[in-house]
Amino acid sequence: MSYIVELRDVWKVYKTGDIETPALRGVDLRVAKGEFVAIMGPSGSGKSTLLNMIGLLDKPTRGDVILAGKDVSRLSSREMAFYRNYLIGFVFQRFNLIGRFSVMENVELPLVARGVPRGERERMVLEALKMVGGEEEWLRKKPTQLSGGQQQRVAIARAIVGKPVILLADEPTGNLDRASARVVMETFKMLNEKGLTVITVTHDPEVANCSHVIYVIRDGRIVDVKPPVKDRCIASMGVV
Amino acid sequence: MIRLSDIIMLSYKGLTEKKARALLTIIGVAIGPLAITMIYGVTSSYSDYIVNQIQGLGQNLVIVTPSQGYKLSERDLDRIKGLDHVVSAAPFYSTQGYLGGRPTDTVFVYAVDPDFLLKAITSLEVLEGTPPTQADVGKGMIGYDIAYDDNGHRVYSPGDVVSVTVYVSNSNGVSARRLNIMVSAVLAKYGGALFLNPDKSIFVPFNSARLLMGASDWSGILVLVDSPTNVDEVAREISDLLGNNANVISFVGIARIASSITSAVNFMTFAASLSAFAVAVAGIASTMITSVMERTREIGVMKAIGFTDTQVVVLTLFEGILMSLIGGAIGIAGGVVGAFQLASRGLTISSGEFFKVTIRTAPKFTPGLIGGVIGLTILVGVLGSILPAYRAAKIPPAEALRYE
Ligand SMILES: Nc1ncnc2c1ncn2[C@@H]1O[C@H](COP(=O)(O)OP(=O)(O)OP(=O)(O)O)[C@@H](O)[C@H]1O
Numbered sequence: 001m002s003y004i005v006e007l008r009d010v011w012k013v014y015k016t017g018d019i020e021t022p023a024l025r026g027v028d029l030r031v032a033k034g035e036f037v038a039i040m041g042p043s044g045s046g047k048s049t050l051l052n053m054i055g056l057l058d059k060p061t062r063g064d065v066i067l068a069g070k071d072v073s074r075l076s077s078r079e080m081a082f083y084r085n086y087l088i089g090f091v092f093q094r095f096n097l098i099g100r101f102s103v104m105e106n107v108e109l110p111l112v113a114r115g116v117p118r119g120e121r122e123r124m125v126l127e128a129l130k131m132v133g134g135e136e137e138w139l140r141k142k143p144t145q146l147s148g149g150q151q152q153r154v155a156i157a158r159a160i161v162g163k164p165v166i167l168l169a170d171e172p173t174g175n176l177d178r179a180s181a182r183v184v185m186e187t188f189k190m191l192n193e194k195g196l197t198v199i200t201v202t203h204d205p206e207v208a209n210c211s212h213v214i215y216v217i218r219d220g221r222i223v224d225v226k227p228p229v230k231d232r233c234i235a236s237m238g239v240v
Numbered sequence: 241m242i243r244l245s246d247i248i249m250l251s252y253k254g255l256t257e258k259k260a261r262a263l264l265t266i267i268g269v270a271i272g273p274l275a276i277t278m279i280y281g282v283t284s285s286y287s288d289y290i291v292n293q294i295q296g297l298g299q300n301l302v303i304v305t306p307s308q309g310y311k312l313s314e315r316d317l318d319r320i321k322g323l324d325h326v327v328s329a330a331p332f333y334s335t336q337g338y339l340g341g342r343p344t345d346t347v348f349v350y351a352v353d354p355d356f357l358l359k360a361i362t363s364l365e366v367l368e369g370t371p372p373t374q375a376d377v378g379k380g381m382i383g384y385d386i387a388y389d390d391n392g393h394r395v396y397s398p399g400d401v402v403s404v405t406v407y408v409s410n411s412n413g414v415s416a417r418r419l420n421i422m423v424s425a426v427l428a429k430y431g432g433a434l435f436l437n438p439d440k441s442i443f444v445p446f447n448s449a450r451l452l453m454g455a456s457d458w459s460g461i462l463v464l465v466d467s468p469t470n471v472d473e474v475a476r477e478i479s480d481l482l483g484n485n486a487n488v489i490s491f492v493g494i495a496r497i498a499s500s501i502t503s504a505v506n507f508m509t510f511a512a513s514l515s516a517f518a519v520a521v522a523g524i525a526s527t528m529i530t531s532v533m534e535r536t537r538e539i540g541v542m543k544a545i546g547f548t549d550t551q552v553v554v555l556t557l558f559e560g561i562l563m564s565l566i567g568g569a570i571g572i573a574g575g576v577v578g579a580f581q582l583a584s585r586g587l588t589i590s591s592g593e594f595f596k597v598t599i600r601t602a603p604k605f606t607p608g609l610i611g612g613v614i615g616l617t618i619l620v621g622v623l624g625s626i627l628p629a630y631r632a633a634k635i636p637p638a639e640a641l642r643y644e
């Protein structure tokens with residue numbers, strides 16, 4: 001079986017002056033194409049660091065990261081940017097939309113980096129926005145004119161507009177109320193059912209229960225693998 | 241690869257984020273281009289004008305005028321004629337006067353061998369009639385603006401008599417004298433009025449000065465040299481010959497002085513503008529470094545989304561260049577307006593009583609000038625934003641995303 005994401009003995013040690021902080025201490029992880037993975041763990045356990053390794057935002061101190069069969073742990077920063085653009089979509093806790101850009105300009109940004117012509121971009125942006133349940137009239141608005149849940153939907157649209165194969169989310173519901181969190185997880189489930197591989201970091205068990213498998217990380221090591229409790233997934237529970 | 245239209249759009253959006261800050265930086269950039277455009281535009285039009293005028297006046301001519309208290313003599317004339325490269329030389333007398341009973345209607349009267357004059361100043365042309373000979377005392381050639389009034393109506397024809405009152409200075413002071421000169425020829429319209437205004441002049445044979453005006457002294461000697469390349473040598477030889485007794489000038493020399501003054505002025509303007517450009521570079525650099533720092537998180541997001549370090553560099557550079565180009569455009573526009581203002585006041589050149597002219601020409605903006613200013617402006621933008629762009633490129637995305 002081939003994996004879309006494979007981590008082999010990945011270490012990450014941050015150096016700040018003389019102080020070394022080992023954030024990851026030999027992580028092995030395999031994610032199959034189309035899988036939905038949740039990562040849980042206490043604060044400071046290395047969840048974001050792990051996501052950064054998978055998302056090519058940073059390089060491991062030791063070990064290999066293999067994406068779609070290719071060892072990407074020693075690429076140039078240019079190649080890493082290229083892989084991020086084509087393979088990966090990011091969703092953050094704080095949305096990270098650019099405030100001075102319109103929703104349209106935010107969502108099309110990955111396509112701008114790729115050099116997609118304007119007309120094509122508009123079509124793809126609309127398609128992505130529809131898929132996350134967004135509305136066309138948002139496009140001209142500034143992100144701050146939307147609610148938190150709507151902003152996160154825009155951020156998801158931006159993450160998927162370039163048709164990536166992996167969606168990485170770092171506490172995507174951390175800043176949202178229950179109803180908005182539910183919409184986000186419904187969207188993730190739907191995207192996953194369409195074939196997108198989803199890896200999400202979360203503190204929220206009702207979010208983690210929407211996945212196929214839950215990894216628990218502590219002190220930079222994966223210490224537990226648990227099956228989700230399917231009927232305790234926020235997306236399949238009744239409206240609260 | 242990112243598209244140029246998107247680079248422009250994103251840079252423009254970057255500028256409009258902090259409008260006041262961008263505007264102040266832009267104004268700072270505008271000063272250098274403004275100064276250069278304004279001053280070069282004016283000086284180069286002046287020097288072009290002077291050089292053109294001089295070329296028309298005969299580049300083979302050297303003019304010798306006596307110093308205060310010295311009288312040029314036949315002996316001086318013979319010695320000058322004997323110099324190498326001198327084709328011929330002729331004394332002249334010049335004065336001012338007015339026509340008939342109209343003292344406001346100033347004319348210039350030159351007494352000089354007509355043959356010599358037409359040979360030395362090749363741009364003078366006879367329109368009608370025939371030039372007088374040296375022996376035709378009492379006859380003269382008149383300029384176009386004397387023969388025709390402002391509306392183009394004829395006032396004098398060949399054969400008519402012009403009555404002119406001239407001022408003659410000799411040992412017992414200045415006196416006015418009335419002359420009646422018979423028009424033997426009318427000169428074609430000349431146009432230029434620098435050093436010599438032929439359209440408002442009356443040229444009479446040299447002997448008229450003594451015989452009609454009672455002027456015993458010469459205003460000077462005109463020397464015709466065989467070729468413009470020998471003018472300097474001849475001028476130097478005459479200076480050696482007459483020492484402090486005479487001033488020797490050549491139109492070629494004046495042209496050279498005019499253009500060297502122009503280059504000196506331009507050089508000083510350029511030097512002053514360089515400091516303005518240096519300040520502009522610093523202004524752009526501080527504005528751009530501030531916005532790069534403010535946008536650390538945003539730059540992290542853009543990199544996470546797939547922008548390469550190079551694309552981030554290009555976007556940052558472009559924002560700086562855009563800012564300086566807007567500043568440059570404002571500066572050039574202001575410089576053009578300023579140059580017209582400056583030029584409208586005119587430039588007065590005077591050298592004793594013989595030369596006093598005011599030049600009024602439209603400023604000239606060559607493609608080279610405008611292109612050069614735009615080039616410098618782009619350089620300012622690049623220099624100012626190169627360090628901020630490098631900083632932006634070096635921002636590690638993972639850390640930028642943690643940045644508060
Ligand atoms: N850029 C960095 N430089 C130095 N230390 C870092 C850096 N990033 C993370 N760390 C440290 O590495 C460890 C793991 O951090 P990480 O952000 O991965 O934790 P986390 O599990 O995502 O925590 P949280 O749930 O609070 O987001 C922490 O001790 C953190 O302080």
Ligand SMILES: [Mg+2]
Binds near residue numbers: 047048049170
């Ligand atoms: Mg984290």
